[in-house]
Amino acid sequence: MLNEPKINRAIKLVAKISIDKASQVFSKLIKTGARIEMEDAFLADITSITERVNRENTNVVGAFVDLTGEVNFKFLFHVPIQDSMLLADLMLRREVGTTKEFDVYAASAVQEIGNILASAISGVFSSDFSIDLHPTPPEVVNDYVGTVFQEFLVSAAPERNDILIMESCFHVIKNDIRCHMYLLPLGESEKVLSYIINTM
Amino acid sequence: MNSYQDINKITVGVADIKIGQSPQVIETTLGSCVAVCLYAAARQVGGMVHIMMPYADENSSKAQGKKAKYANTAVPELVRQLTSHFGIDSHHFVAKIFGGGRILKDFTLNIGELNETAAREQLKNFGIKIVASKTGGNKGCRVTLFLETGMVVCQRFGGPSEEM
Numbered sequence: 001m002l003n004e005p006k007i008n009r010a011i012k013l014v015a016k017i018s019i020d021k022a023s024q025v026f027s028k029l030i031k032t033g034a035r036i037e038m039e040d041a042f043l044a045d046i047t048s049i050t051e052r053v054n055r056e057n058t059n060v061v062g063a064f065v066d067l068t069g070e071v072n073f074k075f076l077f078h079v080p081i082q083d084s085m086l087l088a089d090l091m092l093r094r095e096v097g098t099t100k101e102f103d104v105y106a107a108s109a110v111q112e113i114g115n116i117l118a119s120a121i122s123g124v125f126s127s128d129f130s131i132d133l134h135p136t137p138p139e140v141v142n143d144y145v146g147t148v149f150q151e152f153l154v155s156a157a158p159e160r161n162d163i164l165i166m167e168s169c170f171h172v173i174k175n176d177i178r179c180h181m182y183l184l185p186l187g188e189s190e191k192v193l194s195y196i197i198n199t200m
Numbered sequence: 201m202n203s204y205q206d207i208n209k210i211t212v213g214v215a216d217i218k219i220g221q222s223p224q225v226i227e228t229t230l231g232s233c234v235a236v237c238l239y240a241a242a243r244q245v246g247g248m249v250h251i252m253m254p255y256a257d258e259n260s261s262k263a264q265g266k267k268a269k270y271a272n273t274a275v276p277e278l279v280r281q282l283t284s285h286f287g288i289d290s291h292h293f294v295a296k297i298f299g300g301g302r303i304l305k306d307f308t309l310n311i312g313e314l315n316e317t318a319a320r321e322q323l324k325n326f327g328i329k330i331v332a333s334k335t336g337g338n339k340g341c342r343v344t345l346f347l348e349t350g351m352v353v354c355q356r357f358g359g360p361s362e363e364m
Contacts, residue, residue, distance in 0.1 A: 047266070050250075051213030054229045059357070064304060139304060143357045146229030147340025150214050150252070151303045154232055154311055158253055161215070161266055 004043075008164050010193035011183055012041045014124050015166050022120040026113070026170070030090045034172045041166045046153055049165060054146040061107060062148040063114025063138035064155070067122060070132045071193075072186040074156030075121065077114045078148055079179040084110050090172060107140045114138035117181060131192060156184040212250045215269035217278050219247035219285060222348040230299030231340045232312035234319050236275055238282060238293040238328065239350035245286045246293070246347050249278040253311070254318035271318035279326055295328045296352050296364060298343045300335040312336070332364040 016038055023036045062078035079087065085099035088109040099106055118135035125131040141148055157163060163182065170177040185193055210218045212228035212235070220226055222244035228235050230250070239246035249268050256270035267273040279290050300316035316335050323330055332352065334341065339357040346353070355361040 047213040047216045047268075049213070051211050051216060054213060054227070055211045141303060143231070143303065143340040144229045144342060146342075147231040147303060147357065150229075150233055151231045153214060154252060155304060158311075161269075 006198075007185065007193050008041075008043055011164055011185070012038075012166070014121060014193075015041070015181070015183055017124045017128065018117060018120040019168060021123060022117045025116050025120065029112075029116070030172070031093065032090075032172070034170060036168055036170050039167050039169050041164060043162055044165050045162050046157075046160065049163065050146065050150055050153070053149050056145055058145040059143070060145045060148055061102070061110040061140060061142045062152075063110050063140050064152065065114055065118040065138045066136040067118060067133050068136065069122075069125075069134050071125070073121070073133075074152065074184045074186060075114075075118050075135075075182070076148070076152040076156075077110070077117055077179060077181045078145070079110060079177060080145075081106070081142065083177045083179070086175060086177060087113065087170075090175075096175065102142060107142065111138045111140045114140070121183065152182060152184075156182075156186070160184075212248050214250055215252050215266045215274075217247060217249045217268045217274070217281060219245070219278075219281050220347055221245040221286075224347050225344055226347065227342065227344045229340060229342050231301055231303045232299070232315065234271070234297060234299040234312070234315040234335070235343050236278065236319050236323070237296040237298070237343070237345045237352055238278060239296075239345070239347070240282075240286070240288050240292040241294075241350055242292060243286060243288060244347055244350075245282065245288070246345060246350065247278050247282050248343075248345055249274045251275075251315055251319060254314040271315060271322055275319060275322035275326070279328075290326050290328060293328055294331045294350070295323050296345075297323075297330060297333040297335060298341060298352070298354055301337045301339065301341070303338060303340065334362065334364060 027034045060078045061084040065075040067073040084106040088105040122133040125133040267277040300312035
């Protein structure tokens, strides 16, 4: 694997810029001030991080996206189920608390935010680095947090033993929605990331 | 059975092995990964391995670095840890297998099925009998091995708990 710290720095940079752009889109969508903030980013061994995740008794909704083009990435965004209902209310401009159980609207809310974030990432590569990248429609999964996370590892990084974790928070009016997102480069994409960080 | 929340609970991550003895409880959450549970009733000891992939070249650095990740190195490693730590021969153990689901529709490779097949093959090589299994499906499951009795509670996401 190429210089790991450089790759991770590049991914964090892309994610940070993408989150800033996604914040703007999200705010326009729900017609109110909203801010998505990256709170922490760290490299973790897959065994220790999944042991921690498996200890959580959380059910989540996750959006899995493939980003393909001149580089290839796998992207995952997930929120706790309760927060997916809150997001549905915000996006449908209903009173918070209207959605009382996980339904098609909550699933669509997570899918849409997955789209927004993935499109923001594609936009960063294309506008900031002139690299062509396109997101596929998100696949939404509602399951245990341990299941969702390990499926991302299996589909995106079966040969890796560590992964960059990025923990973000959506600050929307009086609500703080804790979410997680992960972005993994596939194959030759690491060379492109290394090039990005070298030229900055 | 009394609630186990106050008993020492051991959590297993991906590509991880944990062993223990009564009254400990070993737990993990699965998707396409497979958990192999081994239990020796006479001594009330056992272990769980969380397998992510079916095969690796046993001599490769990746297999050496994370033996629990690949079925063909994980099961032998679980057996080795149990037999060396507790001084019991492998024929005293019985096995239970869980997981191997297909969670993502877009993922064309049915890795869950491959993991299950590889795990079963390894157990057959050791002559360890599989006494229970719950595999396949398209939802995750939480698996809890009670070392007091060898019972495993398997809860499929959105479904009831099953004692096996």
